[in-house]
Amino acid sequence: MDIWYTENHTDNVRMSIRVDRQLASEQSDFQRIDIFESNEFGRMLTLDGLLMLTEKDEYVYHEMITHIPMATNPDISRVLVIGAGDGGTVRELCRYDTIEHIDMVEIDFKVVELSRKYLPFTACSLDDPRVHIHYQDGLRFVRRVAEGAYDLIIVDSTDPFGVGEGLFTKEFYGSCYKALSDEGILVNQHESTFYESYRNSMKRAHSRIKSMFPIALVYQAHIPTYPSGHWLFGFASKKFDPRTDLQAYRWNRLGLKTKYYNTILHHGCFAIPNNVRDALREAENK
Amino acid sequence: MGKILTQQNAPLLEAMQEHKLNRIVRFDVPGHKGGRGNRELAEFLGETCVRMDVNSMKNLDNLCHPVSVIKEAQELAAQAFGAENAFFIVCGATGASQAMILTACKAGEKLIMPRNVHRSAINALVLNGAVPVYVDPDENRELGIPLGMSYEAVEKAVLENPDAKAILVNNPTYYGVCADINGLAELAHSHGMMLLADEAHGTHFYFGEEMPMSAMAAGADMASVSIHKTGGSLTQSAMLLCGKSVNADRVRQIINLTQTTSASYLLMVSLDLARRNLALNGRDMFRKTMQFTDYAREEINQIGGYYAYGEELCNGNSFYAFDKTKLSIHTRNTGLAGIEVYDLLRDEYGIQIEFGDIGNILAIVTAGDRELEIERLISSLAEIKRLYGKDPTGMLSSEYIAPHVELAPQQAFYAVQESVKLRESEGRVCCEFVMCYPPGIPILAPGERITNDIIDYICYAKEKGCSLTGPQDMSIETLCVVK
Numbered sequence: 001m002d003i004w005y006t007e008n009h010t011d012n013v014r015m016s017i018r019v020d021r022q023l024a025s026e027q028s029d030f031q032r033i034d035i036f037e038s039n040e041f042g043r044m045l046t047l048d049g050l051l052m053l054t055e056k057d058e059y060v061y062h063e064m065i066t067h068i069p070m071a072t073n074p075d076i077s078r079v080l081v082i083g084a085g086d087g088g089t090v091r092e093l094c095r096y097d098t099i100e101h102i103d104m105v106e107i108d109f110k111v112v113e114l115s116r117k118y119l120p121f122t123a124c125s126l127d128d129p130r131v132h133i134h135y136q137d138g139l140r141f142v143r144r145v146a147e148g149a150y151d152l153i154i155v156d157s158t159d160p161f162g163v164g165e166g167l168f169t170k171e172f173y174g175s176c177y178k179a180l181s182d183e184g185i186l187v188n189q190h191e192s193t194f195y196e197s198y199r200n201s202m203k204r205a206h207s208r209i210k211s212m213f214p215i216a217l218v219y220q221a222h223i224p225t226y227p228s229g230h231w232l233f234g235f236a237s238k239k240f241d242p243r244t245d246l247q248a249y250r251w252n253r254l255g256l257k258t259k260y261y262n263t264i265l266h267h268g269c270f271a272i273p274n275n276v277r278d279a280l281r282e283a284e285n286k
Numbered sequence: 287m288g289k290i291l292t293q294q295n296a297p298l299l300e301a302m303q304e305h306k307l308n309r310i311v312r313f314d315v316p317g318h319k320g321g322r323g324n325r326e327l328a329e330f331l332g333e334t335c336v337r338m339d340v341n342s343m344k345n346l347d348n349l350c351h352p353v354s355v356i357k358e359a360q361e362l363a364a365q366a367f368g369a370e371n372a373f374f375i376v377c378g379a380t381g382a383s384q385a386m387i388l389t390a391c392k393a394g395e396k397l398i399m400p401r402n403v404h405r406s407a408i409n410a411l412v413l414n415g416a417v418p419v420y421v422d423p424d425e426n427r428e429l430g431i432p433l434g435m436s437y438e439a440v441e442k443a444v445l446e447n448p449d450a451k452a453i454l455v456n457n458p459t460y461y462g463v464c465a466d467i468n469g470l471a472e473l474a475h476s477h478g479m480m481l482l483a484d485e486a487h488g489t490h491f492y493f494g495e496e497m498p499m500s501a502m503a504a505g506a507d508m509a510s511v512s513i514h515k516t517g518g519s520l521t522q523s524a525m526l527l528c529g530k531s532v533n534a535d536r537v538r539q540i541i542n543l544t545q546t547t548s549a550s551y552l553l554m555v556s557l558d559l560a561r562r563n564l565a566l567n568g569r570d571m572f573r574k575t576m577q578f579t580d581y582a583r584e585e586i587n588q589i590g591g592y593y594a595y596g597e598e599l600c601n602g603n604s605f606y607a608f609d610k611t612k613l614s615i616h617t618r619n620t621g622l623a624g625i626e627v628y629d630l631l632r633d634e635y636g637i638q639i640e641f642g643d644i645g646n647i648l649a650i651v652t653a654g655d656r657e658l659e660i661e662r663l664i665s666s667l668a669e670i671k672r673l674y675g676k677d678p679t680g681m682l683s684s685e686y687i688a689p690h691v692e693l694a695p696q697q698a699f700y701a702v703q704e705s706v707k708l709r710e711s712e713g714r715v716c717c718e719f720v721m722c723y724p725p726g727i728p729i730l731a732p733g734e735r736i737t738n739d740i741i742d743y744i745c746y747a748k749e750k751g752c753s754l755t756g757p758q759d760m761s762i763e764t765l766c767v768v769k
Binding site for chain 1: 585634635636657658661662664665666668669672673
């Protein structure tokens with residue numbers, strides 16, 4: 001038997017992974033959710049056919065979307081996570097005893113339900129008493145929270161076509177700005193620049209964030225199963241510059257064991273290639 | 287013939303599908319011959335669309351003289367809308383309104399109507415020389431919106447003009463306000479007048495639950511319905527509905543005075559499909575629409591500054607009923623004119639709404655929307671208030687300016703005229719229309735005396751960025767007046 005999962009990275013480029021078996025397939029109110037078992041990448045989650053995570057490389061994404069802001073401001077205690085139904089981001093956040101409250105806003109109950117059942121390696125901290133899960137639209141949730149309610153907002157979204165569309169808009173970033181304290185940080189999944197369609201999404205997101213926040217940077221990571229393997233995150237803040245405000249000593253003293261992130265890489269990941277820098281400049285000058 | 291058609295059928299669609307399979311050789315118009323003569327057009331619009339852009343022929347009937355599939359499609363539409371006859375119109379509700387008015391009255395005859403009608407109604411008077419008897423609509427001064435006509439005001443006009451031929455009613459207005467159409471129909475009929483309804487924004491009244499009363503249900507004689515607005519057909523397609531009292535063969539003649547002899551089959555088949563969809567699924571579609579608008583009203587009213595109004599404004603008379611599928615929002619207390627919010631939504635947030643006037647905006651919501659878009663609209667409004675809101679003192683409230691009619695629209699439109707500067711036009715009789723578009727309700731119509739209030743209003747609307755249309759001088763620096 002020869003079963004392959006294939007994702008079209010562009011109309012002309014495909015990535016395929018041999019699948020051992022399909023563990024789940026459900027159509028929720030919002031999207032189609034599939035979970036596969038593979039020999040090379042372990043378990044894999046796809047939404048509407050697009051790969052969200054694999055057991056083998058999810059750590060890169062989840063470490064980079066959490067430890068960068070946490071090492072920049074270790075005093076963060078109130079966190080809002082949008083999306084992230086697989087639980088990986090919350091798993092990393094729960095390793096910090098200093099975090100007192102995590103609101104996780106996921107639109108699709110089914111993603112969380114299936115993740116709990118089939119992806120225990122990411123969903124393992126969803127029952128932590130500090131974690132409060134809200135099943136609703138992220139844009140709606142942020143609009144309604146009190147001003148300055150959070151120290152950190154993490155936008156762990158899908159691509160900006162379909163369910164995640166509202167999380168790449170100017171009104172969303174503006175609502176996040178309002179929901180953040182004066183020391184607030186916004187980190188978001190920021191697409192990539194290698195392929196045209198993702199490049200456009202990335203530029204639009206950057207110009208919108210830049211119009212709201214005084215500090216708006218991007219940083220990179222290498223995620224083998226994402227299109228082009230080179231992926232970006234956005235770091236926006238009202239106060240902190242992650243390059244100069246890094247609290248390396250404090251973070252290292254926590255003794256967190258990580259597979260990708262470290263405080264030297266923290267500096268390095270903001271050193272971005274020229275093609276990304278050019279795209280950011282284009283977006284800023286538009 | 288003799289087959290029994292139900293609302294499940296779509297006779298025109300079925301005939302076009304069969305036509306497609308027949309692979310008829312084309313030696314008729316249109317000259318693009320199914321797109322082969324214009325590849326770029328075919329690529330842009332899609333193969334099916336250009337292949338189905340055909341002209342009337344034996345098996346596809348003819349809109350000017352319908353005897354087979356178009357006739358059947360129109361009969362099904364009449365049934366679905368509870369009308370005696372329905373006519374497919376391919377030049378918008380504008381065409382339907384004009385045919386309706388040209389049917390009801392001729393040169394020199396009177397038509398009772400509210401002044402806040404769409405320009406197409408007054409256009410019809412320019413065409414046929416009938417004379418308007420305007421009834422001032424009530425207004426909500428706080429919101430700066432015209433309401434419907436009160437029963438008493440219409441009754442007064444009827445008693446003063448017993449020779450009038452018909453009463454025209456907006457059902458609803460652009461903002462979603464309905465007059466007591468049932469009461470007005472009885473009033474008209476008891477005085478031997480026809481009741482005509484401009485239902486450009488009322489398609490859904492025929493299919494949804496908890497809706498204001500539709501014109502046909504109220505006993506109106508004719509109604510012009512813009513199916514493309516909320517009924518799901520293609521832009522520019524509409525229907526003219528007629529009740530029992532109307533001679534449909536005469537109406538067909540009148541429609542043929544101005545309507546094209548090459549009616550687009552794309553438009554007509556979209557009417558056939560929209561009718562079937564409305565008949566079969568309309569109730570669910572409009573329930574979903576109302577869930578969206580009820581939710582949006584509640585959320586928008588929590589933002590503060592905005593007022594998304596609803597049924598609470600009903601007064602049993604000139605605001606007899608509210609169309610809850612309309613998302614009309616008063617913006618002035620955010621310190622922003624409706625048109626400014628409209629521009630910000632478009633330019634900063636990538637959201638296109640239907641219109642913004644001096645104090646209000648209107649978003650069209652249908653079952654074609656998704657929760658995602660509703661959330662975006664609400665959040666964008668919240669952000670616009672946070673980032674751009676200011677002190678509202680000193681803002682002009684749009685108010686209804688009662689017209690001074692000096693000449694019938696046709697007389698003024700064809701009078702010997704001269705062009706004068708807008709600021710110097712006070713006291714002159716205007717020969718042309720001036721309106722913000724949308725909503726397309728004239729500030730000035732041909733035959734009306736220009737006052738200082740009107741000049742001030744036009745200047746303020748220009749300053750706030752309203753798109754003003756109508757006059758020959760497209761920059762509205764000058765107006766044509768009677769010499």
